[in-house]
Amino acid sequence: MGSATELAYTRIRQGILDGAHGPASRLREEDLAAGIGVSRTPVREALRRLGAEGLVEFTPNRGVRVVAWSxxxxxxxxxxxxxxxxxxxxxxxxxxxxxxxxxxxxxxxxxxxxxxxxxxxxxxxxxxxxxxxxxxxxxxxxxxxxxxxxxxxxxxxxxxxxxxxxxxxxxxxxxxxxxxxxxxxxxxxxxxxxxxxxxxxxxxxxxxxxxxxxxxxxxx
Amino acid sequence: MGSATELAYTRIRQGILDGAHGPASRLREEDLAAGIGVSRTPVREALRRLGAEGLVEFTPNRGVRVVAWSxxxxxxxxxxxxxxxxxxxxxxxxxxxxxxxxxxxxxxxxxxxxxxxxxxxxxxxxxxxxxxxxxxxxxxxxxxxxxxxxxxxxxxxxxxxxxxxxxxxxxxxxxxxxxxxxxxxxxxxxxxxxxxxxxxxxxxxxxxxxxxxxxxxxxx
DNA sequence: AGGGTCAGTATTGTATACAAGACCCTGGCT
DNA sequence: AGCCAGGGTCTTGTATACAATACTGACCCT
Missing domain, CATH: 1.20.120.530 (GntR ligand-binding domain-like)
Incomplete structure (x- = not known):
């Protein structure tokens, strides 16, 4: 289970779920990485996955935002x-x-x-x-x-x-x-x-x- | 278009779709990267995305395989x-x-x-x-x-x-x-x-x- | 004074170098 | 001869360094 990517995924997801990262809030890779204690690489992979699952939205070169539901x-x-x-x-x-x-x-x-x-x-x-x-x-x-x-x-x-x-x-x-x-x-x-x-x-x-x-x- | 990740995604997906990568065949990151002309990083991100879309399967530390349908x-x-x-x-x-x-x-x-x-x-x-x-x-x-x-x-x-x-x-x-x-x-x-x-x-x-x-x- | 442009800065995108784990083959032991 | 152990190699996982792009603010020009 040790996998850093797994850890990053879980933590970020958790953060979104319990409101630590509110709707439409921006997620900076560096911050997340520092907070979790891993490098940006696993954070990026975790974000990619969350994106595919529809929890966050990507904008090229402009980062990631938590999705906000209408x-x-x-x-x-x-x-x-x-x-x-x-x-x-x-x-x-x-x-x-x-x-x-x-x-x-x-x-x-x-x-x-x-x-x-x-x-x-x-x-x-x-x-x-x-x-x-x-x-x-x-x-x-x-x-x-x-x-x-x-x-x-x-x-x-x-x-x-x-x-x-x-x-x-x-x-x-x-x-x-x-x-x-x-x-x-x-x-x-x-x-x-x-x-x-x-x-x-x-x-x-x-x-x-x-x-x-x-x-x-x-x-x- | 310009984005290397985008390119990798498109090319790998294409390869799966037109049979260049057959069902259950293993995909080595290095090979894909060399074939496309980018580094492993965007290849990994592309694979992650394909995985989330259900086209390929991950096995930790053992790489990626094209999905085979029963x-x-x-x-x-x-x-x-x-x-x-x-x-x-x-x-x-x-x-x-x-x-x-x-x-x-x-x-x-x-x-x-x-x-x-x-x-x-x-x-x-x-x-x-x-x-x-x-x-x-x-x-x-x-x-x-x-x-x-x-x-x-x-x-x-x-x-x-x-x-x-x-x-x-x-x-x-x-x-x-x-x-x-x-x-x-x-x-x-x-x-x-x-x-x-x-x-x-x-x-x-x-x-x-x-x-x-x-x-x-x-x-x- | 307002708008636009240019430089500085911050953040993402990509490459590469390094670490860790899994497979494979050989050698020795039973 | 078969099986287990150990090292070597290959591949993935992670970190870091570098490149490119988009935001910010100030300064200049109109």
């Missing part, structure tokens, strides 16, 4: 997620193994606990578990390519953006939809699974683009 | 294309401008001429025009993100792979489907457009995975 981008992203994750759920309905289903069940339960709990980092935990649930469904679909593509679409900063926009009722709906998706997978019903996942995500799309409510947590 | 990969790719390009056609039905439609009409006509002609490079031309038609529909959908994603999915080497697998009748069907898609777009009928595009691509999926016939040309 309202339209967000809509586009949720549309594509609905399409692709819906498809993933459809596949998963035919392929999910018993252990995979058990894992998803545990995640759904943990998420409910997290929502109903009162921990101060409640929102963080909910978002994290939610993310793992979606990853789990995707994994059950057993399509490497789909995983790769969704990696390009659903950028984690977006989750931050979605953060805190759920009203309590919408959050409950989200939990209920997770249970529904799970049930559809258990029954091996592809259409139901796809449809439930689609609704789940299109519901989230409409939450994005509103002012933050402060009342809930990100839940796709 | 049968299952091909099925997966066509499924995803059907999904994504179907969606693209749906969007395009509501957004295509008159000039865009005219452009697509010209392409459809040219493709028919190419199919019916007897030029020795007929297959090449058909594949090329076909590709531009699909790009055109996609462009009409006006979703940058969709374009980017499909760029990751539909790799051109795959077109080579599909090459020469069409029987004449299937090729005719393909032309007819292009006309149908175009008509659906003209009428602004999203469901029809999506469905026609889906059929078109799923038809191609079944052609892939057969032995080459030698009788036709690639036509998605």
């Amino acid at each position: 309202e339209r981008d967000l809509q586009e992203i949720f549309e594509l997620r609905a399409l692709l994750e819906g498809y993933g759920a459809r596949l998963a309905a035919g392929r999910a193994t018993a252990p995979a289903l058990r894992g998803l069940t545990v995640l759904a339960e943990r998420m409910e606990e997290a929502v109903r709990g009162h921990a101060p980092d409640r929102l963080e935990r909910v978002a994290e578990i939610n993310n793992r649930f979606h990853q789990g469904v995707l994994a059950a679909a057993a399509s490497d390519r789909l995983v790769a593509i969704l990696g390009h679409v659903v950028q984690v900063p977006l989750v931050r953006h979605t953060f805190r926009r759920y009203a309590p009722r919408e959050l409950e709906r989200s939990l209920s939809q997770h249970r529904e998706i799970l049930e559809a997978l258990r029954q091996g019903d592809p259409e139901w699974a796809a449809s439930a996942m689609r609704s789940h995500i299109l519901g989230a799309r409409n939450v994005v683009g509103r002012a933050p409510t402060g009342g809930g947590a990100a839940a796709t | 049968e299952r990969d091909l099925q997966e790719i066509f499924e995803l294309r059907a999904l994504l390009e179907g969606y693209g056609a749906r969007l395009a039905a509501g957004r295509a401008t008159a000039p865009a439609l005219r452009g697509l009409t010209v392409l459809a006509e040219r493709m028919e001429e190419a199919v019916r002609g007897h030029a020795p490079d007929r297959l090449e031309r058909v594949a090329e025009i076909n590709n531009r038609f699909h790009q055109g529909v996609l462009a009409a959908a006006a979703s940058d993100r969709l374009v980017a994603i499909l760029g990751h999915v539909v790799q051109v080497p795959l077109v080579r792979h599909t090459f020469r697998r069409y029987a004449p009748r299937e090729l005719e069907r393909s032309l007819s489907q292009h006309r149908e898609i175009l008509e659906a777009l003209r009428q602004g009928d999203p469901e029809w457009a999506a469905s026609a595009m889906r059929s078109h691509i799923l038809g191609a999926r079944n052609v892939v995975g057969r032995a080459p016939t030698g009788g036709g040309a690639a036509a998605t």
